[in-house]
Amino acid sequence: MSKLTQAEQDSLIEAQQTHTAEAGNPNTAKKKLSSIFPSYARYDLSLVKGKGSWVWDDKGNKYLDFTCGLAVTSLGHAPEKVGAKLKEQIDTLWHVSNLFHIPGQDKVAELLTDNSCADQVFFCNSGAEANEAAIKLARRYHQKVKGADRYEVITFEQSFHGRTLATLTATGQAKVKEGFLPLPAGFKTVPLYDLPALEAAIGEHTAAIMIEMILAEGGVLVVEPEFLHAVAQLCKDKGLLLIIDEVQTGMGRTGKLFAHQHYDLEPDIFTLAKGVASGFPAGVMLGKGYLREAFSPGSHATTFGGTPLAAAVMAATIETMLEDELPQRAAEMGEYLTGLLKEKLADCSFVIDIRGKGLLIGIECQTPVSDIVLAGQKRGLLFVNAGPNVLRLLPNLYVSTEEIDQAVDILSELIHTYAKQVNGEASS
Numbered sequence: 001m002s003k004l005t006q007a008e009q010d011s012l013i014e015a016q017q018t019h020t021a022e023a024g025n026p027n028t029a030k031k032k033l034s035s036i037f038p039s040y041a042r043y044d045l046s047l048v049k050g051k052g053s054w055v056w057d058d059k060g061n062k063y064l065d066f067t068c069g070l071a072v073t074s075l076g077h078a079p080e081k082v083g084a085k086l087k088e089q090i091d092t093l094w095h096v097s098n099l100f101h102i103p104g105q106d107k108v109a110e111l112l113t114d115n116s117c118a119d120q121v122f123f124c125n126s127g128a129e130a131n132e133a134a135i136k137l138a139r140r141y142h143q144k145v146k147g148a149d150r151y152e153v154i155t156f157e158q159s160f161h162g163r164t165l166a167t168l169t170a171t172g173q174a175k176v177k178e179g180f181l182p183l184p185a186g187f188k189t190v191p192l193y194d195l196p197a198l199e200a201a202i203g204e205h206t207a208a209i210m211i212e213m214i215l216a217e218g219g220v221l222v223v224e225p226e227f228l229h230a231v232a233q234l235c236k237d238k239g240l241l242l243i244i245d246e247v248q249t250g251m252g253r254t255g256k257l258f259a260h261q262h263y264d265l266e267p268d269i270f271t272l273a274k275g276v277a278s279g280f281p282a283g284v285m286l287g288k289g290y291l292r293e294a295f296s297p298g299s300h301a302t303t304f305g306g307t308p309l310a311a312a313v314m315a316a317t318i319e320t321m322l323e324d325e326l327p328q329r330a331a332e333m334g335e336y337l338t339g340l341l342k343e344k345l346a347d348c349s350f351v352i353d354i355r356g357k358g359l360l361i362g363i364e365c366q367t368p369v370s371d372i373v374l375a376g377q378k379r380g381l382l383f384v385n386a387g388p389n390v391l392r393l394l395p396n397l398y399v400s401t402e403e404i405d406q407a408v409d410i411l412s413e414l415i416h417t418y419a420k421q422v423n424g425e426a427s428s
């Protein structure tokens with residue numbers, strides 16, 4: 001990101017002080033800039049249409065999408081069954097306040113609780129909000145139900161939990177906190193796999209431990225079962241709640257409906273968002289029955305949580321996933337994709353590791369990979385990185401073997417070519 005010159009800064013400060021639109025408004029400067037805050041580092045691509053595994057840009061170019069809105073459009077773009085339910089609901093009722101019963105919510109809650117260890121759900125609009133609700137529930141459970149002065153949440157380095165003040169504080173990455181001080185109190189972060197550090201961090205005020213099953217943003221790090229079971233045991237021994245952030249891993253992508261179902265354990269709370277509504281904004285916080293009374297009437301709320309529209313899309317998404325056995329499909333396709341990658345990249349020492357679960361896959365490389373991501377776009381394949389050195393593949397759960405073959409051919413060629421450039425490495 002470019003730093004402002006002193007003159008530009010002075011001009012902005014003057015504009016702020018005088019409230020004139022002129023001096024600091026980028027649109028009045030010679031170079032016409034976007035009216036959208038530049039908080040996103042965007043690729044030079046405008047996507048305007050999507051169907052299944054494919055998206056099109058505004059120039060009519062077609063791309064095979066192994067990004068899926070970052071694990072959001074798990075049923076592919078514009079899924080017809082879900083679209084039909086959305087259209088039906090658009091003609092029926094869009095929004096009513098949560099002051100009233102919303103029957104669509106009961107259906108989604110039943111689908112989620114019937115297929116998980118959770119008994120209670122809270123509907124919201126995003127992953128950060130679902131985690132925020134989880135943190136609030138943990139605090140309120142200890143303080144109101146148990147009468148304990150517990151509020152602290154322990155999280156792990158390299159984790160990602162969202163961008164609200166509380167969830168960015170919970171996040172174990174310094175870059176998301178820059179310039180946002182002071183941060184809210186009540187959070188501690190310890191290194192992943194450092195059990196002594198975790199035990200030392202637990203004190204009389206600790207309320208919960210929050211963890212992802214795969215640290216996706218942190219580089220697609222799959223949490224080792226032994227460590228996770230030790231964390232769960234610590235929670236039991238010390239009376240802490242175990243919160244699992246399934247915002248990215250949730251909804252079938254890893255080969256189970258929820259990633260913690262691979263581990264033979266039950267969290268007290270877990271959170272969903274990305275894959276839960278095929279791209280319609282929605283988040284869910286789910287918890288065990290014994291937490292119910294902590295969220296007594298008036299304690300927590302949001303205007304848009306579980307609107308009739310959102311509920312219709314969530315129900316259709318989850319029903320489709322279950323009917324078409326998409327978790328199973330994700331497991332099979334993930335195995336196929338990972339196997340093929342390992343085969344095609346076996347001779348490439350530039351690739352350090354290929355890992356993940358189901359269709360959440362990371363390829364760790366020796367150097368930063370952003371140029372490979374850009375080269376992929378030129379070849380008609382969309383994927384992203386996860387941290388500087390890891391390529392991340394997130395195809396939709398209906399992805400075909402032909403599409404996987406096509407993607408791996410392109411990827412393998414791109415990685416071999418790039419490896420040659422950086423290492424002068426001999427590759428076939």
Ligand SMILES: *Cc1c(COP(=O)(O)O)cnc(C)c1O
Nearest residue numbers: 126127128160161162247248273
């Ligand atoms: C994306 C993500 C979040 C934040 O979700 P938003 O909907 O962007 O607020 C939180 N946790 C994890 C693991 C995520 O991947």
